[in-house]
Amino acid sequence: MRPTTNALKPPGDGTTLPSMAGAVVYIRVSTKEQTENLSLPTQLRACEEYCRREGLDVLERFREEGESAKTADRTELQRLLAFCRTNKGRVHFVVVFNLTRFARDKYDHFALRSYLQSLGISLRSATEPIDDTSTGKLMEGVLAAFAQFDNDVRSDRTRAGMKAALELGRWVFLAPLGYMNAPRAMGKSLIPDPERAPLVRRAVEEYATGRFTKQQLLQQVTAWGLRNRRGQPLSSQAIGMLLRNQLYAGIVDVAEYGVRGRRGDFEPLVSEDTFYRVQAVLSGHTPSLAPQLQGHPDFPLRGFVRCESCGRGLTGSWSKGRSSYYAYYHCRPGCRGVNVTKARLETLFEKELTRLQPTAGYMRLLKESVLQVWKTRKESARADLARAERQAEAIQKKLDRLDEAFLFERSIDIDVYDRHAEKLREELTLVRIDRHATELEELDVEGILAFAERVLPRAADLWVQASLAQRQRFQQLFFPEGMTFDGRDFVGTAVTARAFNYLQPIEEGNKRLVDLTGIEPVTS
Incomplete structure (x- = not known):
């Protein structure tokens, strides 16, 4: 015969239990090291013995091995809650070894306990006298408080240890981008x-x-x-x-x-x-x-052009000859890879700018193509936005009708309302996300293209005539990663601004042509 005790009545229910009430067992160890001893088997035996003694049918066992005490990090606890929800009516008790295995924080404990009670499930400890009586609830509150106290003490000790390690120059947190946490044995x-x-x-x-x-x-x-x-x-x-x-x-x-x-x-x-x-x-x-970093008006390419040999930015200076001074760009001390006159390097740079310059005819073609694609894209975006708005309005109307059916007509119960409302809210959220993704940034495309039409074909001339600050901005616009010089000429393929990626000349026979294939991917 199964003993009949008040302790085994489902919460809030004064009726007698079925012949075999259903239970799930939850056991946990908090560190990886504890999984290697008898902690889990000991907990499991105690919980199963409790269930046998009280006449409970164990429906499922959940083993949390080496997980954090935080609820969000405990995968088996989340599985247990899902199991209890999907088996509502079959599960009457959750059995733990003791309350410290269930939660380390009073708020977490009572939040979990309240959720279980909403499913008609009571919490039991195999080693502690808790139940649904007033005395049992008092004991549960005291034990939960002691569990939090124990966790707080551990936290204080951990914090003191972390501070001591930080004082010694050890980084005790997650490594920032660019570093990795090192094994302790590395020192x-x-x-x-x-x-x-x-x-x-x-x-x-x-x-x-x-x-x-x-x-x-x-x-x-x-x-x-x-x-x-x-x-x-x-x-x-x-x-x-x-x-x-x-x-x-x-x-x-x-x-x-x-x-x-x-x-x-x-x-x-x-x-x-x-x-x-x-x-x-x-x-x-x-x-x-600052003077070196911001550049000298006589040497606009200083720091912008790198030496191929050592990878460092070139500097510039004046050298005194027999009768006059001569300007040179050269590498920094320790490297003799580059020593070139100011006139030669800047002339070569002007040629690079000239090489990028599109013809007036090409710029007209580019402008017409971009405007056409932009117009088509805006029309498509407007249609997508209108469709998303209609979908959002339709879903909101369904939600309004659902509220009316539940609140005023009383034609549906709370379970039906919750199930349909959650689904509709999820659909509404997804539609709003989709709507946001279709919105186009407001751009003065015609103004941008008019500026490009004036500037791009005259890039080299504008650079020669500009002030130091304007030259440096031009340089960054045209070649955002700078350029590399080997002492004789620029080497490698310099990374150009995105606008120039679609203006690169290509060779076909003896003619220099402009490749138009780059227009479509960037504008459509």
């Missing part, structure tokens, strides 16, 4: 990510030159292939955080733990000088190397 907390570290270093060093805005840098790092851990391009917020992160200069600084300016136990990706130049650029203050 370092971080090691450079072989794939991302060079790109992060390059991004910080390029921004330190003052030649880029954050948005321009974001476009550059995206073109270089820098991605976050999910394989997605960086956001504007992420590039800002990257530029301000002192870890890249080997500095551990965590104000929350009272740790400031500690030397890290890992290899910096950039020098402190570079890091603080970046902060000066971000704050709008003039960096200490």
Whole structure:
């Protein structure tokens, strides 16, 4: 005979249980190491013995091995809740070894317990006297509070240990982009990510030159292939955080733990000088190397053109001859790869600009093609928006009718209402997302094309006549990643701005033609 006790009545139900009430068992260990001893088998035996003693039929067992105490990270707990929901009426009890195995936080405990009660399910502990009586509920509250206290004590100890490690220069959190968390045996907390570290270093060093805005840098790092851990391009917020992160200069600084300016136990990706130049650029203050970084009016290509031998930007200076001074671009000390006169290098650069210049006829053709495609795209977008609006209105009307049927007509019950309302809200959300994706940014396409029609065919002349600042902006517009020089000529294929990707000349026999194939992909 099964013992009949008040403890085994379903919550809120004063009737006698069926001959065999259904139960599910939930057991958990909080660290990977505990999965290797008898903790789980011990918990399971105790829970199953409790069920046998109380006459409960164990429908399912859920084993949480080495998972976090956080509910969101506990896959088996989520499976248990789903099982209880889909087997409502069959499951009457959730049995745990003790309440610390169920939740470490009072809020989580009572939130879970309340959800189970809504399904007609009561919580039981194999080692603690809790039930649905007033005394049992009091005991449950006390035990839940002690579980949270135990978790808080552990948290305090963990926090103290983390602070001590930070004081020693160890990084105890997730590694930032460009680093990886190192195994403890290596004696370092971080090691450079072989794939991302060079790109992060390059991004910080390029921004330190003052030649880029954050948005321009974001476009550059995206073109270089820098991605976050999910394989997605960086956001504007992420590039800002990257530029301000002192870890890249080997500095551990965590104000929350009272740790400031500690030397890290890992290899910096950039020098402190570079890091603080970046902060000066971000704050709008003039960096200490401002004259060199901003350029000299006599040498507009300074820093923009790189030496093929060492990869560093060229500098420029005047050399005194017998009777006059001569201007030269040359590489920095330690490399003799480039030493070229100012006139020759700038003449070669003008030729590169001339090579990109489209004919007037081509510009007219480009303008007509772009405007036609833009008009077609706008018409298509308007049609998609109208369709999405109609769908959203139709779904909203269904929701309104559903509300009326439930609230005023009382023709449907709460379960039917919830099921249909949730489905309709999901559909409405998806339609709104789709509507947002179809919206086109408002652009003055005709104005942009008119500007391009005036500027692109005269790029070389405009560069020669422009001021230093205007020349540098032209250079960045035409060749955003700079150019490489081997001492005689520009080498490699310089990365041009997107507009020029569709104006590159191609050879066909003895004629220089312009390839029109680039128009369609970028404008349609």
